[in-house]
Amino acid sequence: MNAMFRRQMIDYVQYHRDPRNGLMHVLGIILLFLGAVLPLSLWHFDAFGIPISLGAVLALPVLLYWLLLDAALGAGILAFAVLFLAAAMMIADHVHGMALWALFAALVILGLVSQAVGHKLFERNNPSLLDHPAHLFLGPMFVMAKLYMALGFRPSVADLIAPDWSSDRHASDHLQGDQHSRP
Numbered sequence: 001m002n003a004m005f006r007r008q009m010i011d012y013v014q015y016h017r018d019p020r021n022g023l024m025h026v027l028g029i030i031l032l033f034l035g036a037v038l039p040l041s042l043w044h045f046d047a048f049g050i051p052i053s054l055g056a057v058l059a060l061p062v063l064l065y066w067l068l069l070d071a072a073l074g075a076g077i078l079a080f081a082v083l084f085l086a087a088a089m090m091i092a093d094h095v096h097g098m099a100l101w102a103l104f105a106a107l108v109i110l111g112l113v114s115q116a117v118g119h120k121l122f123e124r125n126n127p128s129l130l131d132h133p134a135h136l137f138l139g140p141m142f143v144m145a146k147l148y149m150a151l152g153f154r155p156s157v158a159d160l161i162a163p164d165w166s167s168d169r170h171a172s173d174h175l176q177g178d179q180h181s182r183p
Contacts, residue, residue, distance in 0.1 A: 001156060005069040009145070009160050012138045015119075015128035022146055024118030028111040029139050034084050035107030039100065041085070041092035053092075056085050066141060072154060076144045 016022055037055030044053040063081055067074030095103060119127045128135040145157045 001070055001160075005141075006160065008069075008134070008138055009141065011132065012128060012135055012142055013161060015123065015125065015131075015135070016142060018118075018122040021118035021122040022142075024114045024122070025139060026143050026146070028114035028118070029143050030084070031107045031111030031114065033081070033140070034088060035104055035111060037085055037088045038091060038104050038107065041088040042100070044089065051089060053085060053089050055088060059085070062137060065137065069141060073141050073144045073148065073157070076148065077140050080144075 016025065037053065037059065040055030040058060041053040044051050046052070059081060063074070063078050066077050091103070092100060115127055119125055142161070145154070145161045148154045149158045149161055
């Protein structure tokens with residue numbers, strides 16, 4: 001796990017301390033990803049007999065970014081992204097016209113609402129995205145890290161994702177640890 005990822009995740013986790021908000025984010029991020037790629041699945045081409053959607057092409061740079069931040073978490077996100085991209089293409093093949101756009105709107109609105117409710121109801125603060133737009137890209141990493149932690153994979157992320165935040169010193173200890181581990 002590189003130092004940049006550790007610093008970003010420590011900052012992200014400070015906005016996501018309540019486990020109920022974490023669950024709202026799991027739901028919200030899945031809905032938002034599926035909603036984002038759904039209309040982009042209307043346009044696709046075949047590469048070596050495999051249908052590739054415009055959504056997959058546009059998701060590729062972000063998927064590469066996640067792989068570079070942390071290869072193991074990025075690989076998990078990539079696996080789920082392939083499933084969601086395939087699901088979006090199947091939905092786009094069967095749902096047409098206004099029904100597709102209504103589904104797109106419903107997925108995006110429900111995804112955003114679930115995250116906003118999680119922050120207001122459980123965290124009692126604004127979504128981190130308002131203060132740090134880059135957190136848009138950290139949400140899926142956070143969700144995947146939570147999944148890995150729940151499954152007992154990558155115990156090293158547990159200290160980042162579920163630390164004892166009873167003191168601000170804990171966060172600064174993590175940052176200082178990163179500074180010492182740099183080459």
